[in-house]
Amino acid sequence: MKFIKFSSLALIISLIMASCGSSGPSSKDDLKKLKSYSSYAYLPNKDTIISRNFDNDAIQQVIVDAINANLKENGFVLNKRNPDILVHFHPMFDEQIAVNANPVYTNYAYYRPGHYVGSYYQDYMYDNYFTVQRLNGPRIDQVPYRERSIVIDLIDRRTNEILWRGKTDGTIATKRIDREIRERIDEIFKNQF
Numbered sequence: 001m002k003f004i005k006f007s008s009l010a011l012i013i014s015l016i017m018a019s020c021g022s023s024g025p026s027s028k029d030d031l032k033k034l035k036s037y038s039s040y041a042y043l044p045n046k047d048t049i050i051s052r053n054f055d056n057d058a059i060q061q062v063i064v065d066a067i068n069a070n071l072k073e074n075g076f077v078l079n080k081r082n083p084d085i086l087v088h089f090h091p092m093f094d095e096q097i098a099v100n101a102n103p104v105y106t107n108y109a110y111y112r113p114g115h116y117v118g119s120y121y122q123d124y125m126y127d128n129y130f131t132v133q134r135l136n137g138p139r140i141d142q143v144p145y146r147e148r149s150i151v152i153d154l155i156d157r158r159t160n161e162i163l164w165r166g167k168t169d170g171t172i173a174t175k176r177i178d179r180e181i182r183e184r185i186d187e188i189f190k191n192q193f
Contacts, residue, residue, distance in 0.1 A: 033163060034164055040076045041079060041086060045090065063091060087152065088153045149170075149171060150185065168188060
């Protein structure tokens with residue numbers, strides 16, 4: 001009888017102690033950590049808009065410019081040599097059947113020095129982008145494909161972990177697309193920071 005009482009008491013104490021422990025890092029922890037960073041550079045993507053309805057270079061340039069403006073407004077400075085965070089975005093402007101969506105765990109084995117990336121990245125690209133071979137985002141939700149939308153990831157350069165993911169809500173209208181893209185990216189940063 002004493003053994004059962006002692007075992008029950010030990011079990012209750014163990015449960016209480018376990019419930020008091022930390023549940024591990026959360027996305028709120030990542031957002032706090034993100035606010036402690038001060039510099040950024042871009043990790044180039046291989047996402048190319050292949051639809052004839054859209055000008056890939058023009059849309060990518062508008063996206064880069066809008067992200068730059070928002071990051072600078074939030075106190076970040078460009079540092080191509082040793083950035084705190086890497087910016088990676090996914091423009092989804094093609095028909096869904098033509099797209100192979102990037103998973104949360106992503107390999108970048110094709111990166112190598114001298115690998116061609118679009119001109120819109122040239123002034124903002126992380127100098128050692130080819131050293132980033134794998135990203136992970138254990139607390140980041142997979143984003144289902146939505147035509148004419150944008151997903152932006154902010155990544156810790158040291159750990160290659162996605163700290164924050166923002167995405168456009170709804171479909172970006174094609175009329176005055178440049179302005180629409182800028183407004184949607186402004187909304188992403190306003191709602192998340």
